[in-house]
């Protein structure tokens with residue numbers, strides 16, 4: 001489903017991703033963890049070409065991404081992004097649109113689905129994320145956790161092959177996080193292919209088929225949670241989890 005080959009990305013003279021190679025199979029859930037500034041967001045953004053990269057390649061959902069794709073590739077990139085959904089820390093809902101209109105917008109405009117059909121799907125998705133009764137609410141009338149669940153429903157409305165989550169619960173009060181994590185957990189159980197950047201280690205441990213520790217622009221460790229979280233093999237991963245545990249005790 002995803003194949004990353006020797007991906008390199010620089011910002012000025014700073015190397016942000018260094019020769020990252022990785023494979024993700026259909027139905028896997030990858031939890032991405034690691035210290036701030038390590039390159040987690042940059043990697044996700046390269047995977048759906050919100051950012052370009054300097055060398056290497058990405059195959060994702062049947063599309064091949066290369067350095068320097070531009071205007072001429074706009075149609076390809078648009079098609080790719082409808083197969084590769086992204087959910088951001090800050091939700092990024094359209095503030096002037098109700099929940100249901102946020103969800104139906106892309107299907108109606110991009111896929112030309114008729115309104116009644118798009119709305120029926122949106123209501124199904126709102127039910128799935130526990131917000132069937134908030135269809136006509138605007139983002140400012142919803143809590144952060146509810147907005148994030150609308151954002152997930154909006155991503156699902158495109159019927160993506162892959163979903164990318166960049167710290168989906170980090171902007172939320174602790175009591176709102178569980179509902180959002182529950183939705184992501186259900187998606188994992190349902191076989192959706194997902195990459196989830198998270199600081200919630202228990203959550204990563206529970207949902208992930210594999211965990212990647214990203215530090216200094218490389219995947220320092222890649223394996224099942226029972227290895228990476230419980231018994232990390234590399235010094236970088238060991239240090240990251242040790243620091244996390246001591247921060248929790250403080």
Ligand SMILES: Nc1ncnc2c1ncn2[C@@H]1O[C@H](COP(=O)(O)OP(=O)(O)O)[C@@H](O)[C@H]1O
Nearest residue numbers: 011012016034035036037038039040041042043
């Ligand atoms: N637009 C940018 N310009 C310059 N440096 C950037 C830019 N975006 C990210 N970086 C740098 O790239 C590195 C990785 O950032 P990021 O991918 O956001 O890390 P993470 O998500 O793991 O915290 C950091 O050192 C950050 O300062």
Ligand SMILES: [Mg+2]
Nearest residue numbers: 040041042166
């Ligand atoms: Mg980040």
